Amino acid sequence: MKIILKENIENLGFKDEVVEVKNGYARNFLIPKGVASLATESAIKMLEENLRQSAVKNQKIQDEAQKIADALNEMVVKVVVKAGEKGKIFGSVTTAQLAEAINKVGHKVDKKYIKIKGDAIKNVGSYEAGIRLHKNVDALVKFDVIADKKKEKKK
Structure with missing residues (x-):
């Protein structure tokens, strides 16, 4: 099952990364704890757009600095x-x-x-x-x- 991580998880991945995990691990542990969400098509598109926007903002801040x-x-x-x-x-x-x-x-x-x-x-x-x-x-x-x-x- 593909999920999107909402925070860094040791030995699994970093925040905003799409990773593949076993169904039980996702359904019974990661999603209920709120550290991951299902990686649906729309969720992945939203994640990509958010990452693109934050990269643009970060570049502006870096240029000012x-x-x-x-x-x-x-x-x-x-x-x-x-x-x-x-x-x-x-x-x-x-x-x-x-x-x-x-x-x-x-x-x-x-x-x-x-x-x-x-x-x-x-x-x-x-x-x-x-x-x-x-x-x-x-x-x-x-x-x-x-x-x-x-x-x-x-x-």
Whole structure:
């Protein structure tokens, strides 16, 4: 019997795949659990149309992500932090600070997709970070950590 899987099933197949199984396995286990449906002609046509539409949407999203990645690869972002006289930062530069600096330049990036290369950044200077924009699109953004020039008045 042919069925369409609604989710990934180990040793059987992946979501939206049409597979052949024994009648009893389909009728008594897979279909009642809601993890598969009968692969009728109309169901297969609907599945193909849904896969085609989702592929088009996914391609548009990937193209947008690639445009953002190209822009990020070309720019150098400035992160302003409080630092001591010798360039030592109070604390360290976080992905949240980098995401905020990138957002100020006009590209929306979530901090959880940013991976700063190397150890924690504790000094002013130039660094790089990888950003995952899509499952197939990564960007490498260069950023400069700059000490804040404002002098605070002592009381």
